[in-house]
Amino acid sequence: MIGKALSGWRPAGLIAYLMGPGAHEEHRNPHIVASWDGSPGLHQPPKAGPGEFDFDLRALIGSMSELPKEFGLPLDNPAASPDDLPGAEEWTQWLRTSGKKRPPAHAPEWVKYYRWDPKAEAVVLKPGYVWHCPVRLHPDDPTLTDAQWQRIAQRLMEATGIHQSGCRWVAVRHADDHIHLMATLVTDKGGSLRRFYPRNDWYRLRKACRELERELGLVPTPEADWTATRRPTRQEIGKAARHGRAEPARTELRRLVAQAAAAAGGPEDFFARLREFQVVWRPSYAADGEIRGCSYVLADDRTAEGEQVPFSGGKLGRDLTWPKLMQRWASTPAAEPVERTEDGRSTADARLDVLEEAAEVVNEAAERIRSGDEDPAGITHATADVLGALALGTEYRDRGPITAAFDRFDRAARIPGRVLPRDHGLSGRALRRASRRIAAAGSISGRGQEKFALAALVLALAGLVAEIRAWQQHAGRPHQAAAARRTAAVLPVDRVAANNAAARSATRSPRLADRLDRTTARPARPARRHHPGARPPR
Known part of the structure; x- marks a missing residue:
């Protein structure tokens, strides 16, 4: 059982997706199996037509949006970038230098929804108050009942602390093998409205999922070992399909860099192999002039604007960072040369x-x-x-x-x-x-x-x-x-x-x-x- 926490800003959009046919019309019989008040049936949207997905969602959207609206949060997605917002130049500079300070009283309303990202070197949107977590079973797991899913949803929401905080949440089931947990992270518990921020929700979800696997006899998922390679994102997979690539660029690049590292005895051999594979490398240097890191680019992988897409070694594989490569090469003595013909080929x-x-x-x-x-x-x-x-x-x-x-x-x-x-x-x-x-x-x-x-x-x-x-x-x-x-x-x-x-x-x-x-x-x-x-x- 795997759960992955996401965040957004638009309650109505998420509810419409969960209760609708899905991106590829894969949803079937969407219904609410659990809720914050223990009465999921009260929040099931009534039918508004003969179709499977003809629901009147107004009451459910109103319940989930009520507290965020009273708290003054936007009910739609803010702009991804504040460049076109009033005072953008002045307040972008303020966000860049302010650290974690709260915006002053005279700041525009939009400022509190953004932060400075030093890695991207840009002002980016903060995580939203709409918390979303798909929870999926292993393909070999049996089909669970709604009552079992209700128990799972309750346990997971308690594990994150969202249930105890007083935030409103629901669990929607529209397939045999998974549910979606949705919460709006605003609570009025204690007599006043405030945002709630789950702490370590990913870790707590993982721990609760493993406990439920043992209790329900489900296929166990592995513990986090911090060595896994990063999978291609949905955008990278879609890009590969649009361009007719057999696999995403990240997957191909990881394989080529790993093979070049296995074939090489040091940096010179490694870079020669990359050149043969038509892989562009971009080293970064420390103050003493030594290479401290390296990023890699497939020559034919570009954005819509024609820019190359670099991946650092750590994003391709934990053992492909530059220090790990140097450690690997240093651990093995040089291999004996292979006998060759006059034209340079091996005999x-x-x-x-x-x-x-x-x-x-x-x-x-x-x-x-x-x-x-x-x-x-x-x-x-x-x-x-x-x-x-x-x-x-x-x-x-x-x-x-x-x-x-x-x-x-x-x-x-x-x-x-x-x-x-x-x-x-x-x-x-x-x-x-x-x-x-x-x-x-x-x-x-x-x-x-x-x-x-x-x-x-x-x-x-x-x-x-x-x-x-x-x-x-x-x-x-x-x-x-x-x-x-x-x-x-x-x-x-x-x-x-x-x-x-x-x-x-x-x-x-x-x-x-x-x-x-x-x-x-x-x-x-x-x-x-x-x-x-x-x-x-x-």
């Missing part, structure tokens, strides 16, 4: 060696997770680099099955509370080195002997992902485990070709065997296997 034998070496490293990493010889967190994070580099070599910017596996593994690699592992570990560093060598090998054709070596590597990756899934499940992280399962499901495993590769791997050259021994060597110590009742390796 066929070199590509075979790289693929076979990577398969051995991946198999070794899976064994170290099974035996408990190494913290799986470092291996898990480095596995994403191998998937990203392999997708780059086999599919480049086409969205094939390995690219799909790379995208799905993002969730599986998350460790709550940690963006990067505390210790990358021996196998983790070996996996990162392997990812750089795969990227250095260039395009992998998947023909001839390469087909068999590639199949062996994909099979090894499927085995490693299975071990990661078991570890995440045992550590009490079912959602990461489910993401690992989805990753393994899309990997193009060819067991016949992988078996054919085993014979060649057994007779590989002494040079390759020596490099593998140095890459994956581990200290001699007895294996520490853990059983289902034991604490997972840390």
Whole structure:
């Protein structure tokens, strides 16, 4: 169960949407299931015609707007920008320098509805008094009754403190799997009108939702781990559809930056990869001249005014900020160069060696997770680099099955509370080195002997992902485990070709065997296997 709190300024507009057919005519049988006074039936709008959505909304709008109107708040949306309002130039400057001061008595009425946003470097509209929270079930949850939804709505409104404050609120149901909570945050409790500001409502909603999931036997949602990548906004998704893009620019850009980071050994390699991907980067510098951050732009992603749309590394992924990238590159020694022909391409034998070496490293990493010889967190994070580099070599910017596996593994690699592992570990560093060598090998054709070596590597990756899934499940992280399962499901495993590769791997050259021994060597110590009742390796 997921709830997301929003805010606005127009009670009538929100009520009309909730009781209407919806943006895509997806609403069915809209009705009120809960209210602030415990009598939702009294607030159900009467029918005004034969249609499913022909309601007389005047009484409901009047009840929800009564206190805000008495308090002097606008019942319609204020202008998004005050540029055309009286005294805009003078009072915009005042908002910029006043901090959190209250406007003086002689200030225009509109001033109290705006604030200065230092990030946007502009005057923006404050959050409105119309509080709105959709609450949605997981697709695998059963259909709940109106009485159950009433109980859920009451608990959530009490958790936020809105119910106790005396604010008016209702819960509207117009689908089987979700309701909408709506409140106007003005109260007359205590004998005088005042605004009410919920504190930490997002956190309190999340906590109450998890409690209700346990009580009602619903599918549990994961705890907030502060490592998730930001999803594309509704506007970004709509823009991609209008321009015929296969996916939003944010999603494509995150993948390209992550793949460039996995393939690079430092800033110079990283920027060279971005240039190859036609990604524009904009570094920012500290006082000492060192890079302190970087934003990225797809060359063909522009606004309606023709301006480029930049995304900082942190907005693409928590592990893609500049300090995290530098930390990642510093944790792994430089990879050995790949043998090349006179025209600069990698040789066929070199590509075979790289693929076979990577398969051995991946198999070794899976064994170290099974035996408990190494913290799986470092291996898990480095596995994403191998998937990203392999997708780059086999599919480049086409969205094939390995690219799909790379995208799905993002969730599986998350460790709550940690963006990067505390210790990358021996196998983790070996996996990162392997990812750089795969990227250095260039395009992998998947023909001839390469087909068999590639199949062996994909099979090894499927085995490693299975071990990661078991570890995440045992550590009490079912959602990461489910993401690992989805990753393994899309990997193009060819067991016949992988078996054919085993014979060649057994007779590989002494040079390759020596490099593998140095890459994956581990200290001699007895294996520490853990059983289902034991604490997972840390």
